[in-house]
Amino acid sequence: xxxxxxxxxxxxxxxxxxxxxxxxxxxxxxxxxxxxxxxxxxxxxxxxxxxxxxxxxxxxxxxxxxxxxxxxxxxxxxxxxxxxxxxxxxxxxxxxxxxxxxxxxxxxxxxxxxxxxxxxxxxxxxxxxxxxxxxxxxxxxxxxxxxxxxxxxxxxxxxxxxxxxxxxxxxxxxxxxxxxxxxxxxxxxxxxxxxxxxxxxxxxxxxxxxxxxxxxxxxxxxxxxxxxxxxxxxxxxxxxxxxxxxxxxxxxxxxxxxxxxxxxxxxxxxxxxxxxxxxxxxxxxxxxx
Numbered sequence: 209x210x211x212x213x214x215x216x217x218x219x220x221x222x223x224x225x226x227x228x229x230x231x232x233x234x235x236x237x238x239x240x241x242x243x244x245x246x247x248x249x250x251x252x253x254x255x256x257x258x259x260x261x262x263x264x265x266x267x268x269x270x271x272x273x274x275x276x277x278x279x280x281x282x283x284x285x286x287x288x289x290x291x292x293x294x295x296x297x298x299x300x301x302x303x304x305x306x307x308x309x310x311x312x313x314x315x316x317x318x319x320x321x322x323x324x325x326x327x328x329x330x331x332x333x334x335x336x337x338x339x340x341x342x343x344x345x346x347x348x349x350x351x352x353x354x355x356x357x358x359x360x361x362x363x364x365x366x367x368x369x370x371x372x373x374x375x376x377x378x379x380x381x382x383x384x385x386x387x388x389x390x391x392x393x394x395x396x397x398x399x400x401x402x403x404x405x406x407x408x409x410x411x412x413x414x415x416x417x418x419x420x421x422x423x424x425x426x427x428x429x430x431x432x433x434x435x436x437x438x439x440x441x442x443x444x445x446x447x448x449x450x451x452x453x454x455x456x457x458x459x460x461x462x463x464x465x466x467x468x469x470x471x472x473x474x475x476x477x478x479x480x481x482x483x484x485x486x487x488x489x490x491x492x493x494x495x496x497x
Contacts, residue, residue, distance in 0.1 A: 225288070226250045226423050227273070227391060232282035234268050234447075242268040244447035246282070250391075253421040255414050257434035257455075260444035261467050266427045269444065270393050273425070274306045275299060286391060307384030307422075309413075311396035313376040315383075317369040321360060324368055324379050325351045328386040347386070354382040358412060374405035378412070385416060392417060392424035399429060406430065410437040431463065 229248040235241050242265045250256065258266045271277040273284055275291060284291045291302055307328075315324045329347050355361055358378040368376065377397055384392060394413060398406035410426075414437045417424040428434050434441050435455045443451030443466035451462055 224251065226252075226286070228283075228285040229273070230283040230285070232269070232272060232284065233280045234265075234272055234277060235280045242447055243272065243279075243282075246447070246449055248442070248449065248452075250423045250425075253417060253423050254439035255417055255437060256423065256425045256440045256442060257438035258425060258427045258442050258444060259429075259431060259434050259466060264444040264466075265447040266444045267395060268447075270395050270425060270427050273391075273393055274303055274308060276308075304387060305390040307387050307389035307392045309377070309380050309384050309392065309394040309397055311399050313373075313380050315368040315376055315379055317367070319368060320364065321355065321366050321368060321371070321379050322348075322351055322364040325354060325382045325386055328383040350386055351382070354385055357416070358382050373401050374409065377401065377409050381409075381412060381416065385420070389422060392422055394424055394426040396427050396429065398433060406433065407436075413437070431458070434458075 227248075227250040229246055232243050232246040232248075233241070234243040244265075246265075246269060248269075258269065260266045268277055272279045273291070275284075279292055282292065286302060286305065289302065291299065294302055316327070319327075326343050326347060329343055352364065355364055358381055360375060360378050360382070363371075363375070368379065371379065380397075392413075397409055397413065401409060410433050413424060413426060416422075426438070428438075435458060438455055441451065441453065441455050441458055442449055443462070445466055445468060451458075451466055
């Protein structure tokens with residue numbers, strides 16, 4: 209199955225459309241066509257893994273969905289609202305509904321775990337409260353609950369720069385979920401983690417997506433993780449979707465088509481740090497949703 213949508217296991221009957229991407233195209237000033245008319249739909253909660261070679265367009269796709277990268281053409285509809293057509297204020301409001309988990313964690317190193325998690329609420333509080341880092345008691349309670357859920361109970365006063373990579377990624381997950389998002393975008397969450405921690409993080413993402421009935425699009429290098437934790441796998445090659453089906457359909461010939469004959473059994477090489485999301489945040493405001 210190429211493009212469109214594959215049904216996620218366990219669904220019954222017609223589901224409301226969560227996300228629709230139509231003819232999404234991205235051409236960079238260099239002339240490189242990173243996305244070439246991508247069509248994609250999500251109607252059910254669950255984990256959708258996006259796989260493909262470096263440069264296939266998978267990171268550009270995820271970052272176009274919340275306009276960290278501006279599309280050249282096409283439409284991105286979240287519950288029927290076209291994100292591409294939104295002005296700055298409209299996009300800011302729409303991003304409150306989209307949780308983003310980054311490969312580079314994007315934490316403010318000098319702030320505490322609790323302050324980093326509460327950064328996910330910056331789009332929901334007023335300017336004065338933001339400047340004073342003043343949050344509603346309900347938000348603080350929710351942050352404590354999330355820290356317990358992601359396995360960081362008792363870490364709320366610890367500085368982010370004192371955490372391990374896996375712990376930082378758990379803070380990033382909690383920060384995204386405190387937005388109470390309608391959609392989760394997860395960009396290479398395991399790329400800098402050891403295999404055991406990578407599986408723990410993917411298990412956590414899956415469990416939370418199911419518990420909260422939130423669709424999660426997860427960009428992954430590791431085919432084994434996609435097979436184990438995703439409900440649906442989308443394969444990109446040369447800016448196009450060439451596979452869209454259940455993980456069980458990922459046979460060797462399909463993987464050869466996705467990866468262009470590369471040795472997909474070999475450990476993936478790390479991509480260079482992305483610059484499309486901006487510099488590492490240095491203040492609480494910089495780390496906002």
